[in-house]
Amino acid sequence: MLTPFDIWSPIFRAPFSGDVTQEITPRFLSPDIKGSPAIEQRVQTDVASYGKQLGKVLEALQKLSAATGTDLPEIDGLVEQVEAVKADAKEALRAEAEDALARLKKADPEAWAAVIAG
Numbered sequence: 648m649l650t651p652f653d654i655w656s657p658i659f660r661a662p663f664s665g666d667v668t669q670e671i672t673p674r675f676l677s678p679d680i681k682g683s684p685a686i687e688q689r690v691q692t693d694v695a696s697y698g699k700q701l702g703k704v705l706e707a708l709q710k711l712s713a714a715t716g717t718d719l720p721e722i723d724g725l726v727e728q729v730e731a732v733k734a735d736a737k738e739a740l741r742a743e744a745e746d747a748l749a750r751l752k753k754a755d756p757e758a759w760a761a762v763i764a765g
Contacts, residue, residue, distance in 0.1 A: 702729070705722060705725065705726050705729075708722050709722060709723070709726065748762070748763075
């Protein structure tokens with residue numbers, strides 16, 4: 648039996664009930680962007696993503712920390728968490744690839760052999 652909630656729930660979302668993501672891509676004509684959105688867009692797409700830029704900053708902070716003997720436990724913890732997420736993502740990608748290869752081998756052994764042979 649359908650209820651009104653079943654019909655309207657896909658349309659209305661309570662706070663924190665759906666995807667919690669944030670787009671950080673610069674948007675043209677946005678009041679949130681200081682400086683030139685066109686430059687921000689080019690830097691992000693042609694030079695380095697925000698993650699890559701922040702990674703370089705974290706790397707520099709760790710090197711500076713080591714060179715000066717200054718402990719930065721928050722930075723070290725952040726780097727460890729980022730590395731853990733990257734490792735998890737790589738493992739998930741490997742598992743997906745293995746699953747895909749197993750399905751290909753079952754569905755089309757000749758195509759599987761060609762992929763494996765490189």
